[in-house]
Amino acid sequence: MLDTDTLSHILTQLTNSGTVTVQTSELFGHLQSRPLLCDGAMGTELYRKGWVSFDQCLDELNSDRPDLVRSIHREYIEAGADIIETNTFGANRIKLEAHSLDTHMETFNRQGVELARQARSASGRNVLVAGAIGPVGKPLAPLGPISLGTVRDVFAEQIGILADAGADLIILETFPNIAELTQAILAARSVCQLPVIAQITLTEDGRTPDNYSPEDIVQSLEM
Numbered sequence: 001m002l003d004t005d006t007l008s009h010i011l012t013q014l015t016n017s018g019t020v021t022v023q024t025s026e027l028f029g030h031l032q033s034r035p036l037l038c039d040g041a042m043g044t045e046l047y048r049k050g051w052v053s054f055d056q057c058l059d060e061l062n063s064d065r066p067d068l069v070r071s072i073h074r075e076y077i078e079a080g081a082d083i084i085e086t087n088t089f090g091a092n093r094i095k096l097e098a099h100s101l102d103t104h105m106e107t108f109n110r111q112g113v114e115l116a117r118q119a120r121s122a123s124g125r126n127v128l129v130a131g132a133i134g135p136v137g138k139p140l141a142p143l144g145p146i147s148l149g150t151v152r153d154v155f156a157e158q159i160g161i162l163a164d165a166g167a168d169l170i171i172l173e174t175f176p177n178i179a180e181l182t183q184a185i186l187a188a189r190s191v192c193q194l195p196v197i198a199q200i201t202l203t204e205d206g207r208t209p210d211n212y213s214p215e216d217i218v219q220s221l222e223m
Helices: 004-017 022-033 042-048 058-064 066-078 093-097 102-123 148-165 178-191 214-221
Strands: 083-085 128-133 169-175 196-200
Touching: 022 128, 042 058, 042 066, 058 066, 058 102, 066 083, 066 102, 083 102, 083 169, 093 102, 093 148, 102 128, 102 148, 128 148, 148 169, 148 178, 169 178, 178 196, 178 214
Parallel strands: 083 128, 128 169, 169 196
Antiparallel strands: none
16 A cells, blocks of 8 residues: 555646646545545356356446446445446457447446446445446457557547546556556546556466566556
């Protein structure tokens, strides 16, 4: 956990650079007083409740079963979560194409934010709504068919919609490598000024699947 002096210094730097937003100020204000508790997995809860199959598009439930998605948000808030994540982990155009649902991309993302905001309003608690972004699920060039420019555009499209719909921050979840995570961060910076939490997957030996250490990751993302 960052100490309060470090958080204050970061916030001052952001303010002086002119990039601080209301959402950033609010997030850092919370962190200066105590740790923030995030919710748990959405997909696991959906499977546990027995409403979905493993080959189903979970993001589609924002339209088909909004009551179910909203109830999971509510349960996490009641359990003490300070940050709840939208049910949009796989709602990027590339992943939705696999389900022939790419034309619903904007709808799923906007509904995902709205459901989380509704759960927040009903709870009476001032929790933060994080727009959840997952990887595209295909290898990037030169190992795969997706160029860096394409993946950045795909993330920018989704993040822009989440920000416009009212997300308080963006969470980049369980990314498999630095290259894709970097493109997602650049995409976020290009379309909004919301705070970004960036996460990457580590193997049991504490390195990424492409053999980067946590120190390598931090140095690479200091941009």
